[in-house]
Structure formats: structure tokens, C-alpha cells
Amino acid sequence: MNTPTWAVELDHVTKEFRGSVAVRDISLKIADGEFFSLLGPSGCGKTTLLRMIAGFENPSSGDIYIEGVLMGETPANRRDVNTVFQSYALFPHMSVAENVAFGLHMKNINKADIATRVKQALDMVQLGAFGDRRPKQLSGGQQQRVALARALINEPEVLLLDEPLAALDLKLRKEMQLELKSIQQRLGITFIFVTHDQEEALTMSDRIAVMELGKVLQVGQPTEIYERPKTRFVADFIGECNFIDGTVLAVENGAVTLETDGGVRVVGTGMFPVAAGDHAVLAVRPEKVRLVEGQQPQGTNVFAAIVERVAYIGSDTRIIVRLPDGSPFDVWEANTVSTLDPNQYYTAGDPVYVTWATQNSLILER
Numbered sequence: 001m002n003t004p005t006w007a008v009e010l011d012h013v014t015k016e017f018r019g020s021v022a023v024r025d026i027s028l029k030i031a032d033g034e035f036f037s038l039l040g041p042s043g044c045g046k047t048t049l050l051r052m053i054a055g056f057e058n059p060s061s062g063d064i065y066i067e068g069v070l071m072g073e074t075p076a077n078r079r080d081v082n083t084v085f086q087s088y089a090l091f092p093h094m095s096v097a098e099n100v101a102f103g104l105h106m107k108n109i110n111k112a113d114i115a116t117r118v119k120q121a122l123d124m125v126q127l128g129a130f131g132d133r134r135p136k137q138l139s140g141g142q143q144q145r146v147a148l149a150r151a152l153i154n155e156p157e158v159l160l161l162d163e164p165l166a167a168l169d170l171k172l173r174k175e176m177q178l179e180l181k182s183i184q185q186r187l188g189i190t191f192i193f194v195t196h197d198q199e200e201a202l203t204m205s206d207r208i209a210v211m212e213l214g215k216v217l218q219v220g221q222p223t224e225i226y227e228r229p230k231t232r233f234v235a236d237f238i239g240e241c242n243f244i245d246g247t248v249l250a251v252e253n254g255a256v257t258l259e260t261d262g263g264v265r266v267v268g269t270g271m272f273p274v275a276a277g278d279h280a281v282l283a284v285r286p287e288k289v290r291l292v293e294g295q296q297p298q299g300t301n302v303f304a305a306i307v308e309r310v311a312y313i314g315s316d317t318r319i320i321v322r323l324p325d326g327s328p329f330d331v332w333e334a335n336t337v338s339t340l341d342p343n344q345y346y347t348a349g350d351p352v353y354v355t356w357a358t359q360n361s362l363i364l365e366r
């Protein structure tokens with residue numbers, strides 16, 4: 001039987017810098033052709049992990065395999081990976097084509113082959129007509145594409161990208177997200193992409209590893225990470241979330257009833273194993289909550305509340321209400337009907353009911 005080969009495999013990898021642990025016992029398997037993101041707040045160890053895969057740092061303990069081969073202390077230039085950084089690091093005195101060709105000149109490849117490959121790489125990033133320009137004659141997005149072409153021309157098995165879009169403005173970043181994804185799909189190269197932008201990770205990735213304090217908290221497809229976060233940190237870091245703390249009263253057919261300190265009862269889906277008496281938290285996303293005016297709706301998870309603030313943001317309206325215990329609660333309503341009538345929206349002081357379906361809320365470890 002063949003053992004499957006992973007593009008990159010991390011086996012209990014730890015990195016310490018003078019006594020402080022930057023990466024803590026991480027094991028991960030990244031498949032060939034996968035778009036895999038490392039997502040987490042600043043300082044959680046994403047870049048350190050990427051630098052160890054690239055060979056710029058060695059693990060303090062644990063092993064890294066690339067295409068099934070143990071890397072040990074193999075230097076960066078002997079690994080079948082290339083890295084694209086946030087700062088494009090282009091040579092300003094060279095033309096775009098010379099920048100892209102640079103790595104091939106170092107490998108003593110003949111001039112005709114280099115010219116062909118440079119053209120292919122620039123066409124791939126839609127800069128075929130820009131080969132003679134200097135980097136400073138290009139926009140930020142175009143410069144980042146040159147950096148990408150320069151990495152892709154080496155035809156690496158694995159491309160490591162460290163916040164490559166962070167310096168671009170929002171609109172350009174969104175365009176580049178789609179473009180990067182389509183290049184990755186076309187070439188079938190494994191991408192390992194570092195970002196602290198959760199929307200970026202959700203948009204582009206096949207799978208995401210969410211990190212905190214040097215550890216991987218959860219690995220999964222974007223839908224799993226968003227819809228079935230395993231911890232409060234993951235739920236909070238990915239998107240917006242309302243949390244209600246309480247003590248477990250009952251667990252029945254996967255539905256968990258929590259009681260808050262104020263005696264209010266809420267019911268959620270129990271992904272996380274809990275028993276009566278445990279402390280836990282109910283998590284519900286703002287877009288999964290409904291506001292009802294007038295008569296009190298029937299059923300579980302219904303609370304009287306007062307509208308505090310209303311923000312119209314075009315695609316939806318974001319409403320903050322106060323629950324009877326004084327805690328704020330976020331509700332997002334999609335603006336599915338086109339209207340200029342301000343009366344369609346809530347105003348501060350309106351009495352409302354907040355409600356959500358049990359299956360749309362999760363019980364998590366507190």
C-alpha cells in the first residue's frame with residue numbers, strides 16, 4: 001500500500017527564541033495542490049511557522065517534511081519552496097523582466113529558455129506588456145504580481161505567502177485575492193498563505209488553521225471554521241459573535257440548556273461535550289438572530305430588548321440592542337428590499353424581541 005505524500009507535513013514542531021515559545025508542538029498535514037491558510041492575531045507564530053517551512057529558521061524540536069522528504073537542516077535554497085513577502089523586495093534598478101529572471105540567471109539556465117519562461121510567468125500574472133518597465137513605474141498591486149511571477153518562475157512545489165496583500169488597498173486586495181486563487185487553481189501548486197484577515201482566509205482557502213499563542217486551535221474548511229468553531233476564541237476571531245455565559249441545566253438530544261447568572265435560559269446545539277453543572281457559553285452569530293416587533297414570538301431563545309444603535313451599511317443594517325440584564329447584543333438584517341424609506345429601519349429606543357433557532361447557536365467551552 002502506498003503511503004500518501006503530503007506537500008508539507010509538520011510533526012510536533014516547536015520553536016523557542018531565548019526561552020519564549022513562538023510555535024508550540026504543531027502537527028499539520030497539507031495536501032498537494034491545497035490552498036492552506038495560517039490565520040491568527042499578531043504574534044501568534046504564523047510567520048515563524050512559515051519561515052521554518054522555508055528553511056530560514058530551524059525548529060527547536062520536531063520534524064518538517066516537504067513532499068515526503070525530511071528537511072532536517074536543509075538550507076532554504078535547497079528546498080522546493082519559494083516565498084512571497086508583504087514587502088515585494090524587487091530590485092529597483094532592474095526592469096520587471098530582469099527581476100523575474102533573476103533566480104534563473106543564478107541557476108545558469110540558457111538565455112533563450114529564460115526569455116520564454118519570463119514571458120510565461122509575466123503572462124500568468126497579466127503583466128505581459130510590462131516587462132521593460134522599472135518597478136517604481138508600477139502600482140502596488142502590479143509590483144506584488146511581479147514578486148509572484150518571480151516566485152512562480154522557479155516552478156516550486158510549494159509557494160509560501162506571508163501576508164502578500166496586506167499593503168494593498170481594500171479594492172485591489174479583493175481583486176488580487178480572486179486572482180491569486182485562480183492562479184493557484186490553474187497551476188495546481190500548494191499555497192501556504194499567512195494572514196490575520198479572517199475574511200481573506202475564508203475567501204481563498206481550501207482549509208484554514210486558526211492559531212493563538214503559538215498553537216493551532218482548529219483546522220478545517222472555511223464553512224467548518226465559521227459555522228462550527230470549536231472554541232470561543234475561534235468563534236470570536238472569525239467574524240462577529242454574541243456570547244451568553246451560563247451553567248448547563250440539561251442536555252437532551254444534542255440540545256443544551258444554559259442558565260445565566262441572572263436566571264435567563266437559552267438553548268443551543270451541543271457540539272462541545274458538556275454535562276449538567278458545567279460552565280459553558282452559547283455563541284450565536286448576528287446574522288442568525290431575528291428581531292421581531294409587536295407580539296412576543298413563541299418558542300425558546302426569545303428575549304425582550306431595546307434597540308440602542310442602528311447602522312445602515314448598504315448590504316445590511318446592523319443593530320445593537322440591550323438585553324434586560326444590560327448586555328449588548330448584535331443583530332444583522334440583510335437589506336433584501338430596495339427602499340429609501342427610513343421607517344423601514346429600527347430607531348433607538350424601539351422595544352423589540354430578539355430570537356434565534358436552537359440549531360443556529362452553539363454551546364462552547366467557556
Ligand SMILES: Nc1ncnc2c1ncn2[C@@H]1O[C@H](COP(=O)(O)OP(=O)(O)OP(=O)(O)O)[C@@H](O)[C@H]1O
Pocket residue numbers: 017018021022040041042043044045046047048049196
Ligand atoms: N527572531 C526572533 N527572536 C525572538 N523572538 C521572535 C523572533 N521571531 C519571532 N519572535 C517572537 O515569536 C512570536 C511569534 O512571532 P511571529 O512573527 O511568528 O508571529 P505572527 O503571527 O507572524 O505575527 P504578525 O502577524 O505580527 O507577523 C512573537 O512573540 C515574536 O515576538
